[in-house]
Amino acid sequence: MDTTLQIIGRINSPLKRIEDCPLQESENAPEVTLVIFEKFIEGIKNIEAGSEILLLTWLDKADRSVIKCVPRNNYDAPKIGVFSTRSPDRPNPIGIHSVKVLSVSPDGLIKVSGLEVLDQTPLLDIKPIWKTRV
Numbered sequence: 245m246d247t248t249l250q251i252i253g254r255i256n257s258p259l260k261r262i263e264d265c266p267l268q269e270s271e272n273a274p275e276v277t278l279v280i281f282e283k284f285i286e287g288i289k290n291i292e293a294g295s296e297i298l299l300l301t302w303l304d305k306a307d308r309s310v311i312k313c314v315p316r317n318n319y320d321a322p323k324i325g326v327f328s329t330r331s332p333d334r335p336n337p338i339g340i341h342s343v344k345v346l347s348v349s350p351d352g353l354i355k356v357s358g359l360e361v362l363d364q365t366p367l368l369d370i371k372p373i374w375k376t377r378v
Contacts, residue, residue, distance in 0.1 A: 251302065252287070253280040253352070253367040260363055262305060273358030278367055280352035288370070291348050296373040299341040299359070302366040306337035339365075342373060 257276040278299070280288055291297065310333035312323040326334045343356040 249302070249368055251281070251366040251368065252284040252370070253278055255279070255301065255359065255361055255363070255365045255367055257359065257361060257363040257365070259361065262362065264362075273360040275346065275355060275357060276359045276361075278354040278356060278370075280354065280367075282352065285350075285352040288348065288352065288354065291345060291354065291370070293345050293347050295345045297343060297345060297356070298371040298373055299339070299343060299356075299367060300369040300371070301339035301341065301361055302368055303332040303337035303339050303361070304366055305332075305362060307333040308335055308337060310334055338368065 255276050256279055258274050310326050310331065313326050313329060313331045313333060314321050314323055315329055332339065339361060341359055341361070343359055346355040346357060348354050
């Protein structure tokens, strides 16, 4: 069983310190640019401006020893299990982010709407968001 992850790109973001990051993308996260590595550029050929995608990131600055944490930085609250939160600090710090594509360039740059991750965060995967009919 191969459990090796491949980083497909990096994120260029104005967020340089963890303290700068909003807790969620809907809380004033900036527009960022996904820089797709050359060997993966062919994989983004059908991504278009206006589409919605899911990004999976590796939150490489996370504390991987965390099992319990406080919810939403509320240090007066009792600690709860990390798997019931969206804390970046967790045993496998995989971030999941829903974003809108603003532009795509042929050289592998994808500009997306608000994303709450640090500059140079590794990008693991991109998936389309499928809209279901009601």
